[in-house]
Amino acid sequence: SRSIDLAVIPGDGIGQEVVAQGLKVLSAVLPQDVKLETKEFDFGARRYRATGETLTDADLEALKQHDAILLGAIGDPSVPSGVLERGFLLKLRFAFDHHVNLRPSKLLPGVATPLAGQPEIDFVVVREGTEGPYTGNGGTIRKGTPHEVATEVSVNTAFGVERVVRDAFARAQARPRKKLTLVHKNNVLTFAGHLWTNTFNKVAEEFPEVTTDYIHVDAATIYLVTDPARFDVIVTDNLFGDIITDLAAAVSGGIGVAASGNINPSGEFPSMFEPVHGSAPDIAGQGKADPSATVLSVALLLRHLGYEAEAARIEDAVSADLAERGTTTRTTEEIGDALAARVSG
Amino acid sequence: SRSIDLAVIPGDGIGQEVVAQGLKVLSAVLPQDVKLETKEFDFGARRYRATGETLTDADLEALKQHDAILLGAIGDPSVPSGVLERGFLLKLRFAFDHHVNLRPSKLLPGVATPLAGQPEIDFVVVREGTEGPYTGNGGTIRKGTPHEVATEVSVNTAFGVERVVRDAFARAQARPRKKLTLVHKNNVLTFAGHLWTNTFNKVAEEFPEVTTDYIHVDAATIYLVTDPARFDVIVTDNLFGDIITDLAAAVSGGIGVAASGNINPSGEFPSMFEPVHGSAPDIAGQGKADPSATVLSVALLLRHLGYEAEAARIEDAVSADLAERGTTTRTTEEIGDALAARVSG
Ligand SMILES: CC(C)[C@H](C(=O)O)[C@@H](O)C(=O)O
Ligand SMILES: CC(C)[C@H](C(=O)O)[C@@H](O)C(=O)O
Numbered sequence: 001s002r003s004i005d006l007a008v009i010p011g012d013g014i015g016q017e018v019v020a021q022g023l024k025v026l027s028a029v030l031p032q033d034v035k036l037e038t039k040e041f042d043f044g045a046r047r048y049r050a051t052g053e054t055l056t057d058a059d060l061e062a063l064k065q066h067d068a069i070l071l072g073a074i075g076d077p078s079v080p081s082g083v084l085e086r087g088f089l090l091k092l093r094f095a096f097d098h099h100v101n102l103r104p105s106k107l108l109p110g111v112a113t114p115l116a117g118q119p120e121i122d123f124v125v126v127r128e129g130t131e132g133p134y135t136g137n138g139g140t141i142r143k144g145t146p147h148e149v150a151t152e153v154s155v156n157t158a159f160g161v162e163r164v165v166r167d168a169f170a171r172a173q174a175r176p177r178k179k180l181t182l183v184h185k186n187n188v189l190t191f192a193g194h195l196w197t198n199t200f201n202k203v204a205e206e207f208p209e210v211t212t213d214y215i216h217v218d219a220a221t222i223y224l225v226t227d228p229a230r231f232d233v234i235v236t237d238n239l240f241g242d243i244i245t246d247l248a249a250a251v252s253g254g255i256g257v258a259a260s261g262n263i264n265p266s267g268e269f270p271s272m273f274e275p276v277h278g279s280a281p282d283i284a285g286q287g288k289a290d291p292s293a294t295v296l297s298v299a300l301l302l303r304h305l306g307y308e309a310e311a312a313r314i315e316d317a318v319s320a321d322l323a324e325r326g327t328t329t330r331t332t333e334e335i336g337d338a339l340a341a342r343v344s345g
Numbered sequence: 346s347r348s349i350d351l352a353v354i355p356g357d358g359i360g361q362e363v364v365a366q367g368l369k370v371l372s373a374v375l376p377q378d379v380k381l382e383t384k385e386f387d388f389g390a391r392r393y394r395a396t397g398e399t400l401t402d403a404d405l406e407a408l409k410q411h412d413a414i415l416l417g418a419i420g421d422p423s424v425p426s427g428v429l430e431r432g433f434l435l436k437l438r439f440a441f442d443h444h445v446n447l448r449p450s451k452l453l454p455g456v457a458t459p460l461a462g463q464p465e466i467d468f469v470v471v472r473e474g475t476e477g478p479y480t481g482n483g484g485t486i487r488k489g490t491p492h493e494v495a496t497e498v499s500v501n502t503a504f505g506v507e508r509v510v511r512d513a514f515a516r517a518q519a520r521p522r523k524k525l526t527l528v529h530k531n532n533v534l535t536f537a538g539h540l541w542t543n544t545f546n547k548v549a550e551e552f553p554e555v556t557t558d559y560i561h562v563d564a565a566t567i568y569l570v571t572d573p574a575r576f577d578v579i580v581t582d583n584l585f586g587d588i589i590t591d592l593a594a595a596v597s598g599g600i601g602v603a604a605s606g607n608i609n610p611s612g613e614f615p616s617m618f619e620p621v622h623g624s625a626p627d628i629a630g631q632g633k634a635d636p637s638a639t640v641l642s643v644a645l646l647l648r649h650l651g652y653e654a655e656a657a658r659i660e661d662a663v664s665a666d667l668a669e670r671g672t673t674t675r676t677t678e679e680i681g682d683a684l685a686a687r688v689s690g
Contacts, residue, residue, distance in 0.1 A: 081531055081532045081538070081542075082531065082532045082533070082535040082538065085532040085533055086532075086533070086535060090533065113461070114460055114461060114570045114571050115459055115460060115461060115570070116458070116459060116460060116461040116462075117461075133478075133497075133499070133533070133534060134533060136535075137496075138498075138499070138534075138536045138537070139536055140536045140539065140540070142503075143539075144543070145503065146503050146504065146507075147502075147503060147504075148502065148503040148540055149500065149501070149502050149503075150501045150502075150536040150537045150539065150540040151482075151498050151499060151500055151501070151536060151537070152478075152498070152499040152501075152534045152536055152537045153483075153496055153497070153498050153499075154478070154483070154496060154497040154498075154499070155494065155496055156494070156495045156496070156497075157492075157493065157494050157495075158487075158490065158491050158492060158493040158494075159491065159492075162491075185584070185587075186426050186427065187426045187427045187430040187431075188427070188430055188431070188435065188478070188479060188584075188587075189478060189483075189497045190427040190431060190481075191483045191484055191485045191495040191496060191497055192483070192495045192496070192497045193426070193427065194485065194488075194495065195485070195493055195495040197426075198489070217588055218587050218588050218590075218591035218592075219591060221566065221588055221589075221591050221592035221595065222591050222592065222594070222595040222600070224592075225459045225460070225570060225592065225595050225596060226459050226595055226599075239530070239533075242530075242533075242563050243562055243563050243566055243588060244566075245563075246563035246564060246566050246567050247563075247566035247567065247569075247570065247592070249567070250566065250567040250570050250571055251570060254571075255567070
């Protein structure tokens, strides 16, 4: 019989509330014969304040035992900026080699967008997750003096770029439009740009059916608001991916419905799924958070583990729920209940 | 009697056409007693193809003799990506220490925006122009092999950050709303982020009337499409500024009307003014390009040289022209003529 052994990290702020609904929908969608086991981990601001720890070797060892990880949100104003981001979120992505950061953007019917004319939006960003300016390379000299110099080093390897570019080509190949856009800034960042562009062109030869193009990251932000329909699959660097996926989420219904996967395609380490939104401390504990992004992250998790039908059922449920939502205000739990009812129905 | 001695670089593609209109409007707006001298420089793709040169020491010496520089656009598909960008545009910004890259965004009445509901947009981005990931620091080893490593180094100095932050505070102080937002990614790029954030907070003490806030660059892209009215003055790093000003241009009427100044505030070197758009080779020579962005860049140039009344007259003319434009299609020259008539009228 089948089973899913899930590590659950509710985290900070609204993390607790939205993860509870994600798990509710997960239980509801799974067939009887699939045994679901979950183990909750108390990571985030509370633990950091109590112990000074963010993510220890023992924590990583414990997480590694699970099939996948569901995360709510990490971050709290009580913790200095960067501590939990570098010490937990990025540490986990790097330790578990989550090099494919998958962020789909789809404007669902009935969902509000800040763009005029309700454009067609249905693309996926494949963001590199373990290189670029995110490696923590760099440093500071003469800190706090008028002669301070601070550097940040973007590190890009043929190995790291090629594997994510190949993953993106395979995803483009599997979609009806079969189109892949490389987003970079190769006219200015010429060293990294050359590696990305050359690798992209080389791998393209293995995927003759995939149409390719290239645009600079600055121009990409223009297209995301003037012609988002031009995108099918985008592959890009870690930092550019961070920036354009927030914009992509904004134009396709907001971060309330944006899901993401931090994927280790080889399966050597568990992959992690999380909503794009943060811990939103201002609305935490009030039942106001929309759990849809977490529920959609559960769908990505299921797809990753091979439960395609269940993933699709969740996506259809969220889509239907959003289409019928109108202007009613429901609590986090009410939305979770409605989605659970739809997927089991 | 007063005089303006201008270096003019029409450049590539539509550069020629739009600069001609910019100069026409400049001549029309200037009072009789101001003597305008212009010297044209043939830089860009044509010269690079003919001589292999982009910008020599002698060129810089010649440009240095002028009060200011007006540039159309540089770039052509016949030249490999990066050659003219690094070899001309960035070389000039660095050689003339253009550390204040000024990019105003104002949604004028009657101008189309991709955003629903015609929001109020009126802010200025002060983008650092001589540091960050634009310095060309970095390199490649094992190029073209499966073991290639390419790095890009973002260099940030207290000197470089403080002067641009101080410039931005002064600009915020001079505006009615007196609000300054720092945009960075200090939770991930912690070395540079610390320098930027600390410098910002330190300089803030000298400007007690200015309201300040901080947002991450990824979140900034969300606000630019969901709530652009929240911004008054933004100060940011070279690369983040590149990205968010293209988005800012897109939401506030498109790059057809986006002007910019590459400013050396000390006056040690001439400042350069240019439209944000590129050379648009696909429409070059067809009289289709909108010269408004160049004309607005001329306004920034005049303001920089102390001709505030003339700058305002140009801005009012462009604003009135756009408001009355409707759906008529006019040529580049017709728009230039209309603007020249308005400013002299
Ligand atoms: C919180 C932060 C470290 C993170 C990132 O920059 O990757 C977030 O913005 C994201 O996009 O997942
Ligand atoms: C052409 C390129 C070098 C330039 C930049 O990246 O600064 C352009 O995008 C700009 O914004 O002026």
